[in-house]
Amino acid sequence: MNISTRARLAGVLALGVVATGSLSACSTPSDGESANSEYTFWDPYPQYDETSEWAKVIDACAEEAGVTISRTAFDTSDLTSKALLAGQQGNSPDILLIDNPVISTLAEAGLLTTAEENGLDVSEIEENLISAGQTDGDTFGVPIGANTLALYYNPEVLEAAGVDIAEVTDWESLTAALEKVVAAGKSGITFSGIGTEEGSFQFLPWYWGSGAELTDLASEEALSALTLWTDWVNKGLAPNSVIGNTQTTSWEEFLTGEFAFAENGTWQKASAAEQGFEVIPIPAADGGAAPAPTGGEFLSIPVQSDDARYEASAQIISCLTSTDNLVETDNSLNYIAPTAAAQQEQLDADPTLAPWVDAVGSAQGRTGDDLGTDYPIISEQLWTAVQNALTGAQSPADALADAQTQAEEGLE
Numbered sequence: 001m002n003i004s005t006r007a008r009l010a011g012v013l014a015l016g017v018v019a020t021g022s023l024s025a026c027s028t029p030s031d032g033e034s035a036n037s038e039y040t041f042w043d044p045y046p047q048y049d050e051t052s053e054w055a056k057v058i059d060a061c062a063e064e065a066g067v068t069i070s071r072t073a074f075d076t077s078d079l080t081s082k083a084l085l086a087g088q089q090g091n092s093p094d095i096l097l098i099d100n101p102v103i104s105t106l107a108e109a110g111l112l113t114t115a116e117e118n119g120l121d122v123s124e125i126e127e128n129l130i131s132a133g134q135t136d137g138d139t140f141g142v143p144i145g146a147n148t149l150a151l152y153y154n155p156e157v158l159e160a161a162g163v164d165i166a167e168v169t170d171w172e173s174l175t176a177a178l179e180k181v182v183a184a185g186k187s188g189i190t191f192s193g194i195g196t197e198e199g200s201f202q203f204l205p206w207y208w209g210s211g212a213e214l215t216d217l218a219s220e221e222a223l224s225a226l227t228l229w230t231d232w233v234n235k236g237l238a239p240n241s242v243i244g245n246t247q248t249t250s251w252e253e254f255l256t257g258e259f260a261f262a263e264n265g266t267w268q269k270a271s272a273a274e275q276g277f278e279v280i281p282i283p284a285a286d287g288g289a290a291p292a293p294t295g296g297e298f299l300s301i302p303v304q305s306d307d308a309r310y311e312a313s314a315q316i317i318s319c320l321t322s323t324d325n326l327v328e329t330d331n332s333l334n335y336i337a338p339t340a341a342a343q344q345e346q347l348d349a350d351p352t353l354a355p356w357v358d359a360v361g362s363a364q365g366r367t368g369d370d371l372g373t374d375y376p377i378i379s380e381q382l383w384t385a386v387q388n389a390l391t392g393a394q395s396p397a398d399a400l401a402d403a404q405t406q407a408e409e410g411l412e
Contacts, residue, residue, distance in 0.1 A: 036309075037066070037068060038067065038068050038069075039062060039067050039068070039070070039094040039095065039309070039312060039313065039316070040069075040070050040071075040072070040095070041058060041069050041070070041071045041072070041093060041094065041095045041097070042072050042073075042079065042082075042083065042093040042097065042098075043072075043074075043079075043096075043097040043098075043297070044074060044075065044079045044097065044098065044099065044297060045097075046073040046074065046075060048073065050071075053328070053332060054329065054332070057325055057328070058071060058316075058320070060319075061315075061316045061319030061320050061325070062316055064315070064316075065312045065315035065316050065319070066312065069316075072093070076099060079099075080099070080102050080105070083096055083098060083106060083302075084105075084106070084109065084111070086302075087106065087111035087302060087303070092302035092303060092304065093302060094301070094302070094304065094309055094313045095299060095300070095313050095317065096112075096299075096300050096301075097144060097297045097298070097300075098297055098298060098300065099296075099297055100133065100143065100294060100295070100296055100297060100298050100365060100366075101132070101365075101366050101367050101375060101376075103132065103133045103141050103298050104135050104367045104371075104372035104373055106300070106302075107135050107138070107140040108135065108373050110303070111302055112300050112303065113140070113300075113301045113302070113310060114139060115139040115140075116138070116139075117307075117310065118301045118310040118311075118313065118314050119311060119314045120142065120301065120314045120317060120318070121314075122139050122142050124341070125142050125143065125338050125339060126338055126339065126340065126360075126361070128294075128361070128362075128363060128364055129143050129294060129338045129360070129363070129365070130142065130143070130338070131364065131368040132294055132298065132365025132366070132368060133300070133365075134368075135370060135372050136370060140298075140300055141298035141299055141300035141301075142298060142299050142321055142338070143294075143297070143298050143299075143338040144296065144297050144298070144299055144320065144326075144329060144330070144333075144338075145297075145326065145329065145330035145333055145335025146294045146295065146296040146335055146336050146337075146338055146360050146363065147265050147266035147267060147294075147295040147296050147334065147335050147336065148265065148266065148292040148294055148295060148336075148356075148359050148360050148363040149201070149202065149265050149282060149292040150265075150266075150279045150280065150281050150292070150355060150356065150359045151261050151262070151263055151279065151280050151281070151282050152254065152261065152262045152263075152264055152268065152272050152277045152278070153165060153261050153262075153277065153279070153280065154254075154257065154259065154261075154275075154276075154277055155276065155277075155278060156276070157181060157186050157259065157260045158177070158181070160184055160186070161177075161181040161183070161184035161186065162180060163177045163180050163181065163260070165278075168280065168283065169283055169287050170284065170285060170287040171209075171228060171283065171284075171285050171286075173283075174261075174283055175231075175232070175237070177260065178237040178238075178260065178261070181260040182236060182237055186258055186259070186260060187239060187253075187258045187260070188232065188236075188237035188238055188259065188260055188261065189232065189237065189238050189259065189261040189262065189263070190241070190245065190250045190253045190261075190262050190263075191229075191238065191242050191245065191262065192245045192246055192247045192249075192250045192263070193229065193242040193243050193244075193245060193386055193387070193390050194243070194244055194245055194383075195383050195384065195386075196246075196383060198246055198247055199383040199386055200366075200379040200380075200383045200386075201247075201293055201295075201366075202247065202263055203225070203226075203229070203382065203383070203386050204291075204292065204366070205263075205282040205291065205292040205293070206225040206228060206229065206282070207222060207225045207382070208291040208292075208364070209225070209282065209283070209285055209290025210222065210224045210225040210284075210285050211285070212225060213369075214369070214371060214375070214378050214382075215369075215371075217378070217382060217385065217400050217404040218397075218400045218401045218403070218404040222400055223396055223397055223400055225285075226386065226389050226396040226399065226400060229386065229389070229390065230389045230390060230396050233390055239253070241253065242390065243387065243391055247264055247265065250262060251264050251268055263282065266334050266335065266336065266356055267334045269353075269356065270334070273352070279355045279356070281358055281359045281362065282359075289359065289362040290362070291362050291363060291364045292359055292362065292364075293363065293364065293365070294360070294364065294366075296335055299317045299320065299321070301313045321339070323337075323339065323341045323342045326338070326339065327342050327345045327346055330346070336353070336356050336360040343357050343360075377410040378411075381403035381404070381406045381407040381410070382403060384399075384403060384406075385399040385400050385402070386399075
């Protein structure tokens with residue numbers, strides 16, 4: 001499946017203009033020397049003000065690099081369009097922290113520098129995590145951390161149903177466990193199957209766990225994954241509510257104590273611990289951990305008219321991704337660190353993170369395999385197929401066949 005890069009990027013930039021209307025220019029000091037030493041930093045963390053530990057570590061890293069930082073935080077939904085428009089206008093920030101699937105969009109628009117151009121050392125980042133920031137062999141950023149999905153379970157519900165969690169290792173044994181739980185009067189599994197990127201995000205571990213690839217939505221492997229979810233709903237092993245569930249509403253269902261399992265992310269681990277819930281990696285069809293999609297943001301260095309600025313930007317990012325800073329930052333963000341050294345420090349401090357470290361180790365980027373900006377087109381057709389199958393509008397086979405056709409047409 002191919003798409004004209006020129007047409008795609010024109011559409012992406014046009015979307016940025018429509019979504020934002022206009023973007024106020026960043027204020028800069030009038031003194032030339034001061035302007036050169038002040039660096040702009042955009043991130044998606046408006047919940048952290050200038051007194052937060054996050055803001056303080058940025059300032060400390062800037063001071064170490066001999067510059068000052070002017071930081072602006074946007075809502076995640078706003079940051080992409082603002083970053084696109086700023087790049088189009090030649091007004092990009094020096095450092096941009098943005099959701100990892102967006103990296104390929106900005107890179108293909110020519111708005112980001114590569115590690116080779118900016119001198120950023122990415123050698124310590126785990127290979128499966130850095131892949132979300134790579135396109136055509138070039139690396140355009142580094143992850144600040146990663147989250148992903150796993151299966152939370154309620155030990156009390158499983159014990160009452162006579163289910164040994166150690167025996168849940170593949171799809172067959174998981175389905176058998178769900179049947180026992182429902183027979184015992186409880187609910188099986190809840191997840192998010194909503195018709196948005198959240199739905200695709202939650203379906204991908206099962207999709208990839210079947211051996212399916214995003215370039216062939218109508219494969220036999222893909223069919224087995226969608227059939228699994230559809231059968232669960234049709235047999236009452238998962239509730240009809242999954243059709244409209246977000247990750248938040250499915251978690252609220254799990255918190256009722258009625259469900260045996262819930263698919264959800266690292267960000268719920270504190271809530272789970274309070275309730276006594278535990279976690280295992282999502283199983284692949286034939287056993288082992290399924291690849292789940294990586295979440296989290298990437299630090300990147302946008303293109304500047306003065307390429308001498310890249311050196312300090314790279315120094316700041318290197319400081320932010322040092323082991324000590326990664327551990328502190330990722331613990332507060334509920335992320336797993338992107339380097340082996342920082343992951344080990346997290347485990348030393350909290351051994352209960354082991355299932356999450358394993359899950360992140362098996363995870364992969366949604367835009368990996370050089371899908372880049374093809375991914376959103378494919379993902380929309382994937383979540384549409386899930387919706388059509390779960391609602392009964394189409395059979396899983398017909399839903400996926402239509403999805404493949406629509407994706408091919410969208411990528412022409």
